[in-house]
Amino acid sequence: MRAALLEVQGQPLRLRDDVEIEQPRAGEVRVRIRHCSVCHSDLSLADGTFPGPVPIILGHEAAGVVDALGPGVEGLAPGDPVVLTPCPPCGSCYWCVRGEASTCTQSQGIQTNALPDGRTGLSRGGRSIYRGMNLAAFAELVLVPATGAVKIPPDVPLDLACVIGCAVQTGVGAVLNTAGVEAGATVLVLGLGGVGLSVVQGARVVGAARILVSDPVAERREIAKRFGATDCLDPTTDDVVARARDLTGVGVDYAFETAGRARLVEAGLAAARNGGTVVCVGAPPLGEAIQIAPAALFVVSGKKLLGCVLGSCNSVRDIPRLLWLWRAGRLDLEGLVTSRRPIDEINQAFDDLAAGRGVRTVLSL
Ligand SMILES: NC(=O)c1ccc[n+]([C@@H]2O[C@H](COP(=O)([O-])OP(=O)(O)OC[C@H]3O[C@@H](n4cnc5c(N)ncnc54)[C@H](O)[C@@H]3O)[C@@H](O)[C@H]2O)c1
Ligand SMILES: [Zn+2]
Numbered sequence: 001m002r003a004a005l006l007e008v009q010g011q012p013l014r015l016r017d018d019v020e021i022e023q024p025r026a027g028e029v030r031v032r033i034r035h036c037s038v039c040h041s042d043l044s045l046a047d048g049t050f051p052g053p054v055p056i057i058l059g060h061e062a063a064g065v066v067d068a069l070g071p072g073v074e075g076l077a078p079g080d081p082v083v084l085t086p087c088p089p090c091g092s093c094y095w096c097v098r099g100e101a102s103t104c105t106q107s108q109g110i111q112t113n114a115l116p117d118g119r120t121g122l123s124r125g126g127r128s129i130y131r132g133m134n135l136a137a138f139a140e141l142v143l144v145p146a147t148g149a150v151k152i153p154p155d156v157p158l159d160l161a162c163v164i165g166c167a168v169q170t171g172v173g174a175v176l177n178t179a180g181v182e183a184g185a186t187v188l189v190l191g192l193g194g195v196g197l198s199v200v201q202g203a204r205v206v207g208a209a210r211i212l213v214s215d216p217v218a219e220r221r222e223i224a225k226r227f228g229a230t231d232c233l234d235p236t237t238d239d240v241v242a243r244a245r246d247l248t249g250v251g252v253d254y255a256f257e258t259a260g261r262a263r264l265v266e267a268g269l270a271a272a273r274n275g276g277t278v279v280c281v282g283a284p285p286l287g288e289a290i291q292i293a294p295a296a297l298f299v300v301s302g303k304k305l306l307g308c309v310l311g312s313c314n315s316v317r318d319i320p321r322l323l324w325l326w327r328a329g330r331l332d333l334e335g336l337v338t339s340r341r342p343i344d345e346i347n348q349a350f351d352d353l354a355a356g357r358g359v360r361t362v363l364s365l
């Protein structure tokens with residue numbers, strides 16, 4: 001099959017036509033990818049911000065149609081349209097039975113870049129290829145555990161549905177699931193890419209009263225306004241923490257770090273009111289750390305700091321839920337997709353993301 005391979009970190013991706021993919025085994029599904037958009041986590045692996053094994057196929061924000069089923073898979077049939085998820089819940093592990101599906105053992109593929117049994121199902125010329133971000137969807141076909149392919153109604157355009165896979169599950173889920181933001185709350189969003197803009201939309205869905213946003217890119221601040229932001233800040237000219245405290249009087253109820261900069265987690269903690277919550281959604285380079293004085297930030301002021309894998313979503317529950325919100329006109333997927341390109345132009349799509357041009361580029365296979 002055809003796939004975009006990262007053979008050396010820091011170098012462009014290369015399209016190859018001779019990648020081999022296995023037949024699905026018991027409990028697995030093979031999906032024909034139609035569209036896959038580019039997330040910053042792909043870029044961080046491609047440019048070497050995060051260490052990663054090579055050769056690897058990236059891409060984890062995808063939609064397609066079921067191609068083949070392994071033995072024992074129920075509820076799916078060849079031809080079914082599906083949205084893929086990097087966190088397919090098994091339903092029975094330590095985490096799943098506690099309702100924490102996004103940290104299911106089957107999600108560890110995000111770290112191992114392999115299937116749960118350790119193989120990748122991908123190779124070229126006899127050499128194994130890693131399965132980037134637990135999916136490897138910049139390719140014509142992918143192999144996933146059955147819950148990794150969530151069936152959607154046939155009338156949903158797949159070139160919009162793909163962005164639900166990561167950006168929307170993560171951003172809206174961070175609001176609904178991770179933080180549990182309530183109506184009337186004040187929210188600050190630091191970073192307005194596909195993920196941060198989805199946090200803005202989630203905040204609007206739950207009825208947040210004030211949605212403050214910050215990003216150096218003017219175009220993204222404008223889109224945020226359309227998505228429900230009430231106050232737009234430019235971190236290159238505004239003192240974001242001081243403005244957030246000013247605008248709310250006491251500091252924000254919730255701050256979301258969605259840029260992938262450790263020092264913005266500190267900014268979020270400074271902007272949060274006593275008892276407020278900061279959610280770390282962005283993934284800063286491994287070498288970046290945050291400094292916390294526990295007595296001041298936690299003991300005296302009772303602030304809370306939360307981690308977030310894929311918006312704490314159970315994808316089997318949340319992908320249909322997010323599509324219902326889109327159908328109801330409460331979630332704008334169209335506005336997140338600012339560019340469409342054939343897979344041959346994948347490197348230009350990565351360049352656009354790195355430069356902050358547009359929001360999401362959807363690649364077609
Ligand atoms: N937790 C998860 O499960 C999860 C899932 C998906 C992505 N991520 C991570 O989330 C982050 C965002 O992903 P994305 O695809 O939206 O990225 P993106 O590159 O599209 O957006 C990042 C935005 O941050 C802005 N930014 C940079 N410096 C800033 C500053 N000082 N203040 C405010 N904004 C600033 C950029 O201008 C850009 O608009 C990445 O680190 C990504 O790896 C995490
Ligand atoms: Zn992602």
Ligand SMILES: [Zn+2]
Nearest residue numbers: 090093096104
């Ligand atoms: Zn599980």
